[in-house]
Amino acid sequence: MKPSSLRRPPASHSARVREKRVRRSREILHAARVAFRERGYHGTTLDDIAARLGVQKTALYHYFPDKETILYTCHWEALEEVEQILGQALQREASSAARLRYVIKEHVRVMTETLEGSPLTFETTALSPTHAAQVIQRRDRYENGVRALIEQGIAQGEFRRVNSKIAAFAIFGAINWIARWYRPEGSLHAEELGSQFADHLTGGLTCQ
Amino acid sequence: MKPSSLRRPPASHSARVREKRVRRSREILHAARVAFRERGYHGTTLDDIAARLGVQKTALYHYFPDKETILYTCHWEALEEVEQILGQALQREASSAARLRYVIKEHVRVMTETLEGSPLTFETTALSPTHAAQVIQRRDRYENGVRALIEQGIAQGEFRRVNSKIAAFAIFGAINWIARWYRPEGSLHAEELGSQFADHLTGGLTCQ
DNA sequence: TCAAAGATTGAACGCAGGGTAAAATTTCGG
DNA sequence: CCGAAATTTTACCCTGCGTTCAATCTTTGA
Incomplete structure (x- = not known):
């Protein structure tokens, strides 16, 4: 591993x-x-x-051995990190909504806290073919895990009948984009960020 | 201009x-x-x-004149494009929710249709200081427009009392990320993408 | 205290890639 | 069909950067 x-x-x-x-x-x-x-x-x-x-x-x-391997290792460790989150979510939370909230919150934390998650936003096109294949395979596994979570939610009537692929992309996009603007010294606090993201990306903005 | x-x-x-x-x-x-x-x-x-x-x-x-100017021009025209969307939303739609939905849908369209929107995802750090300043200023204007939209929605009781900055970042992140995975030849259709994004990012996933 | 292993450096190589200048080719207007 | 303008090409320069390698400095363990 x-x-x-x-x-x-x-x-x-x-x-x-x-x-x-x-x-x-x-x-x-x-x-x-x-x-x-x-x-x-x-x-x-x-x-x-x-x-x-x-x-x-x-x-x-x-x-x-070379620059590309540094990039690859960054990717690899980031995937290690987020994969754990998915496992924990399944273990600790019962409902699909709670699980998804957990994943989003933790992924945001990993993103802001140690920057550990930011490699997920690096272009995989810069990787060597072998490394790219490994990274993409593992990243897909994570993404599929989240999609499965969404689909379960739909099956159990917790979520609306959305296209789970699109929904997952929206969630990952919002989270990954954090690397582009978030700076630890800034005014926004990571805590607030995580919970609001979780709220927004599951429950939306509009009042119920 | x-x-x-x-x-x-x-x-x-x-x-x-x-x-x-x-x-x-x-x-x-x-x-x-x-x-x-x-x-x-x-x-x-x-x-x-x-x-x-x-x-x-x-x-x-x-x-x-040089490579950097090509990048700059890409950025500039993309901003031109999305700024129009914001104006149209204010003109055509009445409620904040409808306006936000319109912006998201159209932004997604610009992103998928002609790739015109993808420059918004290019790193501004590659721009010369002068060009970067121009682009950032204009991009901020657009972002502030959307934030204002969200704040109006909150004031009028349509939206929950969220941090509008974070909400805007979530929306832009989801949309901008499209450039990373969307391919016109792919199975996902742009139409569906736009409306589901609009639904998801305003109304959320959970059933009301 | 000393020898071996480990870590870092400095000098140098090679080449990819942005940029320039002048020549060659194509297009345009009458 | 011709001359001028517009466009593209050929040949070249040169800096930046990834990489190699031998030499030097530092740490380790007995």
Whole structure:
């Protein structure tokens, strides 16, 4: 389940060293996420990412074989994150409406809190064919999960008889778009954002 | 009101020539929109755009001074398009709910029909400072118009007391995201898309 | 304290891709 | 059908950026 293309640590001895390496990898990925979100993949240079860590770009090659793999890993971890949400929703909530609300709220949280979700908005066209296939497959699995949730809601009479594909796209669009405008320093608070999104995207705007 | 940075036609004589030039400019902009939408601004090369027109990249320089201006013009015309929608909504519809529905439906149409709306999803960070300022100002005007619509709806008791900024972002996100997945050849029809989006983003999913 | 492993750097390479200039071709108006 | 204007092409320049590699600095563990 781990991204196979992380540069393999050459049979290191101590766990401490390995740990440090992992920490550094995370730092790189975080810097990359910030940069990619602001400038896009092609608009971001390895210097950009390295500069955020106060290091030369060549240092990055100790952790990732190339730029594209950094992008891929960002994608992969984001998918890991949101997939968990879906599982939790099914476990913790009973009604379809409550489950969908949970997914939206948590997805928004992942989006705003650590930026972990923003890779979902990166263009998959920049990935290598192999990586793209993996990412798209996994992303589809998540999307299908949410669609299934909507369809259950319809079957049980909780939701109107909508096209679940379109409904899911509307929800993901609203959430993913957050990466384009949300800034932690801004006036909008993540808390409010999550719950209002959940309300709006399930219950709508109009008064009942 | 026209983008001032189109390469100025050298005092041409016939109107016919001028017309042809405009037509060609439009073709270039269309090819650029398609390419930008697929690969992003930085991921698109001038060769890409030119190839779609069966021409060498240098031919483009007869119509636009540089790549960035092509992007800017895409943005500018998209804004022109959606601003009209807002005006029409105020004119044709009476209630806030109906107006908002109209805006969403038409915005979706512009998004799917000619791709005219997709530039709104291009990263403004790639624009030059001057161009970025213009685009952002105009985009804000549109967004504020929609926010005002929502606030009116709240004031008149049609909408719930939401944060209009967040609500507007949710709506724009859902719509703008269309550029990421919609393909004219696909199974989803634009008609259905527009009306379901309008329903979903105003009335929600849950049964009343 | 020291040797080995790990992390980072600096210099350099190669090439993709934006941009320029002048020549070649096509279109237009009379 | 001709000359001028408009358009496109051919050839080229050059910077930016991904990547490689050997050298250097740092950390680790005994």
